[in-house]
């Protein structure tokens with residue numbers, strides 16, 4: 555798609571239209587943005603924009619020799635069609651959702667990601683299938699008999715494809731839920747990075763996971779990857795990447811995932827359910843915000859993130875104001891104050907320079923579900939040492955004393971781990987008697 559020329563356009567009811575994000579999205583999709591156009595007026599039923607504005611748009615397209623018009627509004631199928639009719643032959647009209655789906659399609663490298671993109675595309679197409687067929691009828695082949703039947707069969711076809719994909723995604727989601735349970739049983743705390751796209755999640759992920767040996771866990775956790783790309787582009791990360799993070803005492807598995815963006819329809823967010831599950835079902839969420847942006851922008855993006863998290867999220871949230879290296883401390887303090895209602899007690903860091911990352915680690919440890927203290931006396935048998943090392947692996951041992959007949963352990967761990975340790979200790983006692 556590189557070299558494809560695009561004109562971006564946006565209509566707002568009031569105020570002035572901001573083209574920055576749609577331009578970034580278009581670039582991220584690989585378009586060369588060669589022109590732009592905005593309009594402030596209420597929606598026109600036939601074109602979205604006013605009719606005269608569409609003529610202007612056509613002129614810009616001709617001047618710039620553009621191949622595509624990217625519209626940052628929700629366009630109905632008939633509006634898309636009508637705009638297309640006014641543009642030079644062959645120029646495509648793409649709306650915000652189609653554009654985002656394009657980007658996702660380009661970045662989807664795993665089966666799961668591909669299925670999710672396909673699901674979203676089908677959900678987008680479903681309500682349009684009938685309209686398309688009726689437009690085709692009106693436009694091209696007025697006498698063609700089979701069309702009425704054709705559009706129904708296309709709709710049926712889409713519905714059955716949606717059902718199949720959902721089934722496959724449900725199976726993947728079940729597997730992942732099982733894996734999360736296994737990881738928790740192995741003593742890991744699951745921490746997820748969430749936030750608006752381009753906030754710096756992947757950069758922070760690499761910073762937190764930097765001195766870790768992932769290799770030794772690769773067999774245990776097959777989705778562990780060593781790379782989490784960062785780029786100054788929207789939606790660099792689409793699938794999930796999980797790595798071990800060294801935050802101190804706890805065994806943390808950190809998951810990086812897809813960024814949020816505003817104005818996404820419900821069906822699109824739902825299509826990414828199984829990716830977002832790693833956020834919703836985490837033990838702790840780090841909500842990353844780009845602190846170098848104007849405070850109003852930060853506020854809007856925080857609201858978008860909260861909206862996406864609101865319904866399903868189960869975990870406590872720590873807000874992370876990232877890119878502190880780009881903001882002077884006074885300004886940062888003002889922003890912090892202005893955002894307290896949305897982001898109480900945030901941690902300020904720079905994923906790029908590593909500034910304050912130690913403080914973030916402390917917060918992660920403090921806000922994770924609590925570990926409890928336990929004291930166990932283990933009788934000395936052939937299996938005792940393997941239980942001792944199991945407790946070392948799954949919790950934090952504060953004290954360890956050996957006598958001829960016993961081992962005394964004082965440790966901290968998650969409540970489930972303590973339960974398991976107790977039952978292991980009971981098994982040892984049975985074996986010893």
Ligand SMILES: Nc1nc2c(ncn2[C@@H]2O[C@H](COP(=O)(O)OP(=O)(O)OP(=O)(O)O)[C@@H](O)[C@H]2O)c(=O)[nH]1
Nearest residue numbers: 752753754755756757784785789790791813905906
């Ligand atoms: N100055 C500065 N730049 C940063 C910092 N963290 C990230 N960046 C830059 O911000 C851009 C986006 O970073 P990513 O880590 O890819 O952001 P992301 O949140 O993973 O983005 P998506 O995966 O696209 O949702 C990159 O160009 C990073 O180099 C930071 O602390 N300071």
Ligand SMILES: [Mg+2]
Nearest residue numbers: 755756790791
């Ligand atoms: Mg990323």
